[in-house]
Amino acid sequence: xxxxxxxxxxxxxxxxxxxxxxxxxxxxxxxxxxxxxxxxxxxxxxxxxxxxxxxxxxxxxxxxxxxxxxxxxxxxxxxxxxxxxxxxxxxxxxxxxxxxxxxxxxxxxxxxxxxxxxxxxxxxxxxxxxxxxxxxxxxxxxxxxxxxxxxxxxxxxxxxxxxxxxxxxxxxxxxxxxxxxxxxxxxxxxxxxxxxxxxxxxxxxxxxxxxxxxxxxxxxxxxxxxxxxxxxxxxxxxxxxxxxxxxxxxxxxxxxxxxxxxxxxxxxxxxxxxxxxxxxxxxxxxxxxxxxxxxxxxxxxxxxxxxxxxxxxxxxxxxxxxxxxxxxxxxxxxxxxxxxxxxxxxxxxxxxxxxxxxxxxxxxxxxxxxxxxxxxxxxxxxxx
Amino acid sequence: xxxxxxxxxxxxxxxxxxxxxxxxxxxxxxxxxxxxxxxxxxxxxxxxxxxxxxxxxxxxxxxxxxxxxxxxxxxxxxxxxxxxxxxxxxxxxxxxxxxxxxxxxxxxxxxxxxxxxxxxxxxxxxxxxxxxxxxxxxxxxxxxxxxxxxxxxxxxxxxxxxxxxxxxxxxxxxxxxxxxxxxxxxxxxxxxxxxxxxxxxxxxxxxxxxxxxxxxxxxxxxxxxxxxxxxxxxxxxxxxxxxxxxxxxxxxxxxxxxxxxxxxxxxxxxxxxxxxxxxxxxxxxxxxxxxxxxxxxxxxxxxxxxxxxxxxxxxxxxxxxxxxxxxxxxxxxxxxxxxxxxxxxxxxxxxxxxxxxxxxxxxxxxxxxxxxxxxxxxxxxxxx
Numbered sequence: 001x002x003x004x005x006x007x008x009x010x011x012x013x014x015x016x017x018x019x020x021x022x023x024x025x026x027x028x029x030x031x032x033x034x035x036x037x038x039x040x041x042x043x044x045x046x047x048x049x050x051x052x053x054x055x056x057x058x059x060x061x062x063x064x065x066x067x068x069x070x071x072x073x074x075x076x077x078x079x080x081x082x083x084x085x086x087x088x089x090x091x092x093x094x095x096x097x098x099x100x101x102x103x104x105x106x107x108x109x110x111x112x113x114x115x116x117x118x119x120x121x122x123x124x125x126x127x128x129x130x131x132x133x134x135x136x137x138x139x140x141x142x143x144x145x146x147x148x149x150x151x152x153x154x155x156x157x158x159x160x161x162x163x164x165x166x167x168x169x170x171x172x173x174x175x176x177x178x179x180x181x182x183x184x185x186x187x188x189x190x191x192x193x194x195x196x197x198x199x200x201x202x203x204x205x206x207x208x209x210x211x212x213x214x215x216x217x218x219x220x221x222x223x224x225x226x227x228x229x230x231x232x233x234x235x236x237x238x239x240x241x242x243x244x245x246x247x248x249x250x251x252x253x254x255x256x257x258x259x260x261x262x263x264x265x266x267x268x269x270x271x272x273x274x275x276x277x278x279x280x281x282x283x284x285x286x287x288x289x290x291x292x293x294x295x296x297x298x299x300x301x302x303x304x305x306x307x308x309x310x311x312x313x314x315x316x317x318x319x320x321x322x323x324x325x326x327x328x329x330x331x332x333x334x335x336x337x338x339x340x341x342x343x344x345x346x347x348x349x350x351x352x353x354x355x356x357x358x359x360x361x362x363x364x365x366x367x368x369x370x371x372x373x374x375x376x377x378x379x380x381x382x383x384x
Numbered sequence: 385x386x387x388x389x390x391x392x393x394x395x396x397x398x399x400x401x402x403x404x405x406x407x408x409x410x411x412x413x414x415x416x417x418x419x420x421x422x423x424x425x426x427x428x429x430x431x432x433x434x435x436x437x438x439x440x441x442x443x444x445x446x447x448x449x450x451x452x453x454x455x456x457x458x459x460x461x462x463x464x465x466x467x468x469x470x471x472x473x474x475x476x477x478x479x480x481x482x483x484x485x486x487x488x489x490x491x492x493x494x495x496x497x498x499x500x501x502x503x504x505x506x507x508x509x510x511x512x513x514x515x516x517x518x519x520x521x522x523x524x525x526x527x528x529x530x531x532x533x534x535x536x537x538x539x540x541x542x543x544x545x546x547x548x549x550x551x552x553x554x555x556x557x558x559x560x561x562x563x564x565x566x567x568x569x570x571x572x573x574x575x576x577x578x579x580x581x582x583x584x585x586x587x588x589x590x591x592x593x594x595x596x597x598x599x600x601x602x603x604x605x606x607x608x609x610x611x612x613x614x615x616x617x618x619x620x621x622x623x624x625x626x627x628x629x630x631x632x633x634x635x636x637x638x639x640x641x642x643x644x645x646x647x648x649x650x651x652x653x654x655x656x657x658x659x660x661x662x663x664x665x666x667x668x669x670x671x672x673x674x675x676x677x678x679x680x681x682x683x684x685x686x687x688x689x690x691x692x693x694x695x696x697x698x699x700x701x702x703x704x705x706x707x708x709x710x711x712x713x714x715x716x717x718x719x720x721x722x723x724x725x726x727x728x729x730x731x732x733x734x735x736x737x738x739x740x741x742x743x744x745x746x747x748x749x750x751x752x753x754x755x756x757x758x759x760x761x762x763x764x765x766x767x768x
Contacts, residue, residue: 156639259637276635279635287678291677293675
């Protein structure tokens, strides 16, 4: 019986994780759940899964929940609550499913305890990949990726040698604007950008998918997860999202992992690995698939992907700047402060103006993240 | 340094194996080669690879070669030569690449010595799967499949548990007549049938591919190699032959092995496993692929595939009857004695007329093979 702590239980990954756990009551149980502020759904989850502790980041919402649930479970609050709950170590698997930079610090606590991290928060590795991978090694922790692409690669590498990899081939759906002319980017509405063809995800990730920044962040994540240089990580657009990613080996043999898109599959694998568990996820009926197609990503059109490639080569806190500026830019787009085509501009501008730190420490990352956010926000307020 | 014995060095698999071996002179060397009668090519191979012994099955051709090569290497002949050379044990890997039933007995000798068998001769498992798998276990031998489909499955299963397989998905190119109306089958010429869209193989295998008997034999082979029942082995037509086969696991996750079609890749893998060796085989450029498509095989049209499914369920010597009758029928087609659409008729007729032995012994298999050949041949002579 594995005890599970979910950071971000009311988000898309959190909800899917709970659905998986519900199916295997003899294998997994919920030790703790954390949310930002959605206490209505959390209250329901408390009654369904009986966690010992929960954390509500929003302090006043935490108080409100405490009044509602009484002694049913312990209610903590704030960033301190998040750190406390990850530090207590009363769990075997941490589901790191907070969105954005917020996932970094609590994830580090779990790494320090040598836990298994089912990692859905890509920013953790994007901004602090070097620090995290060092800590994972030092504390004998285990990172199992939850992103469908990285899970695919992880699965393809089971029983294989990392030294025999020629390259990784990350597949990308291309998002809703894969075929849209770049000239139309400035007129893209929020509704259009949130309408992902294959995956049902949170708003931030869906917009990142539309700009292909999501794939850029995944390339950086893959670099750290699998210890491979940029030139050994290819991206290929595969609009059907059936092949989740591939590994080409030195003998030209390629292994791919495929399935009908369903986040529950990689989540379950991250929980059950090295076992696989019988499940009723939709089986893939090949004769019923229309076709599988592949295209080169257009780096002129999808500038965010190009920017991500660049910062990976540059290193230092550049990926942190990219990530922070992107979070602010996406937020600005969702609040209708900037246009869709201005997202990469905010990021480029930030990369040009924020000082890069070549030596990575958590302190410099934190500082860099803060100053980038401030800069990007004021740039948006001033320019647009 | 692994010493290699190739049964069938002048056939398609043999020639490709020698090309692989040539690239890795510090890893593999040729201990012995065997051929049916093509002594011209064998003579060249002797000078290129310096085998200690060769076998020419045709006795008078063996004498002729002996005169030509003198003391350069030992020349044996006949079925006895084949058995002697496999029995001497002076090799680490046997490449079993004889075509048809002829591969069975020498392969068994290598199994009894606990050797690695790189198995390209599918008939060995088709007619004697139960006997072979028992012997492999008893003598701690190792069968690494060379067929691209089974190699794909073998590669997908590295690091995975056989108990977690939901099903195998064997891909089939569909051959040259995948889209041809069944009514046209009787008019198919030898040239048309030998014109395989993706693979360059020997005549027998190419005709089997056109009738889809090849896929039927592969289903039976997969049954024995991976110890799975018929209902866990699907066939899907995939005309591009990029995905060589797939494994679906109990969690609905599917793993596939892909490459641009080149038999050297699975041959090299069977030699180098568990390592992979750097190679210059054509890399697969996904954006340049037009598309990958998948179709249900048409069992009404491809009667040979249906017959193979049936004999796998029936068991006993039925697969042996199917195989022997098919060899005679294909030979009859290549000699223009029967039409393309009559191949399955010869097999059905044989299955109805030859007695099945439920207990498998090498003796009964040998006898069954002989009587089926006689029956099928006389049936062809009488009816057509």
